[in-house]
Amino acid sequence: MSVQTIPRPAPEAASPGPASYGPASEEARARAFGEALDLLRQEVIAERGREDARYIHTLIALQRGLECGGRAALAISLLPPAWPAGTAMLTTAKILENMELGHNILHGQWDWMRDPAINSATWEWDFPTPAEAWKHTHNVIHHTFTNVVGKDRDLGYTILRMSPDQPWRPAYLAQPLYAALIAPVFEWAIALYDLEVDAVATGRKSPRALLRDLGALGRKAVRQAAKDYLLFPLLSGPSALPCLLGNLTANTVRNLWAHTVIFCGHFPEGAQSFTEERIEGESRGQWYVRQAQGSANIEGGTVLHILTGNLSHQIEHHLFPDLPSNRYAQIAPRVRALCEEHGIPYTTGPLLRQYTSVWSRILRLALP
């Protein structure tokens, strides 16, 4: 398909230096930025088709194949080479399932295929949080209020101080400790967090709704835990213990990885947070600007992108949460060029640098 060229924005928007803008030209810049992004979005939507469908089908087959292979190998993991092989396969399967499949399908990225088997309304993932609960806290709250202090609960997940605009409390002194502690059990931390117990205290959520969500979580979590920590080990007979350890390892590594990728998405140096006043009467263009300013990318190769579920393209994902993930890499250079053109910072860097930057923020903001 042909690639259409994006019209250049109005001249005033292209002039350099955000400092030279008053509020009026700020709005003009946002509008031009937003219009260019809308065109880019339309272009990708028009091109979406057979190749994209093949991508997701291949990934699903790969993930399920790896999972079967991993489970089979761990069932005989008393034999020395089977354990590392099985654990590696299962870990990779869980990472793909969580990030490239679960997260993205639940965003509705593949709903355009009209396949009920790969649809945000029917998909359930290998993660304790029920898909329904996740779609509310993540797709609605986080993606609408990205990095808005007091609105985006993902900004510190209600327990961390990730923006200097959040008032300091003494408990934050220990935040490096609990930030580190939640990483290996990230899926359970997310499951509890998604219950929004804090919202019951403020009256935004009824105790009844909390009980209902607790029930849904309980039912799902029991099945998840039983599968990995009871049934598969039992089926492995003499290999029960190594199988159990393999499953534990796979879940833990997946959790550490997901925690890393997600923290690198919004908290490295350069990713900004916003006040509630800033989003009052926000236009579509300003919404785009905020999404770009509040997110950060990770640089790397194709394998890294796939293993992060393309959340290494967090900026592109936040601009277009419903475009298929395999397209983010393709549009990233053009998004970056548009950001530069409109004087909007584009935060990106290699994994190690972004990760270090996240931790220095956690440490710095632990103090008043």
Next chain:
Amino acid sequence: MGTTFLTAVRGRSGRLLHAAAAALTTPLLPADYLALFDPLLGGRWPAGRVESVRPETAEATTLVIRPGRGWGGFRAGQYVPVGVDIDGVLHWRTYSLSSAPGRPGEPFALTVKALPDGLVSGRLAQDTGPGTVLRLGPAQGDFTLPEPLPERTLFLTAGIGLTPVMSMLRALARRQGGRNASAGDVVLVHSAPDRAATVFGRELRVLSRRMPWLRVHLHHTRTSGRRLTPQRLSAVCPDWRERQTWTCGPGPMLDALRQHWHEQGPAVERRLHLERFRPALPAAASGAGAEDGLIRFQRTGVDVPAGAGVPLLRAGEAAGVAMPSGCRMGICFGCVASLVQGRVRDLRTGEITGEPGTLVQTCVCTAVGTVAVDL
């Protein structure tokens, strides 16, 4: 008795086995893994494979399809949603089944006529070979024969509208073993342009010769130069008022028939059973512009005028429909609803889509003319 017991035990142990396997594959089902090898094995999203293709007329084709696991069968006269993969997108349409219901898992037939600009019908009628996998929804519709059968039956069809009736006739023929006259007394009056454009023409002639209970009257509009009018119907089937009548064909024909039966009073009108390939929607309010129309919230049973540029979500909420929603700006997919009929415009892109079964984001889509959504 013994076999029933055995089947029950097998069914029970089968279910237990499945529950045990599902505990290992949670949150997926074992079927999701089996479907990787063959889509027909994955019972969660039933599929069928085209076994053979038989042209009926220049435009209509019969596809014989072997259904996979999880497909629940059908009754004569019903239709089935079919998902056809075109460039990565599953396009869903419903088609009437033309074969008689068989045993579970037995192949069935769909007869499809290529519409002038029908993306899916064209693909199915002209471009689908044996081996193609199609997705299947559950058979539905109550255009079916009652039990016990009426003593006197009239089938009144035109064009491709013969399909569901063909399924009924074949079922009757199979059931009667061909000789027994207790199928009652069945008259089929079918209208088609000419002999060549008559679907199942040969089989109808054979059936009417072999089945003493069946009388077939074929009306050819092009050859005779005349349409099938109520007067002519009286000539070929004088006792039509006393018959239970099943009719299927183009919308205007059905409207005319309904009116005609209505005029005979409620006792006669009650004997008329209609099948439309598209549900009838009320026309837009008079005096409205071309873009104005109506939003029908199908399940709630509420009709709302479609204001230009007003998202379906807001129109529904204003009318008191319980609308699901989330971000209200097109990013969370918390508001999707299935389109039953009509076309919508995505306010962000201006793109117009309008296929039944499409999931639309009601917060950013507005009605183009008259639409119905499944809410």
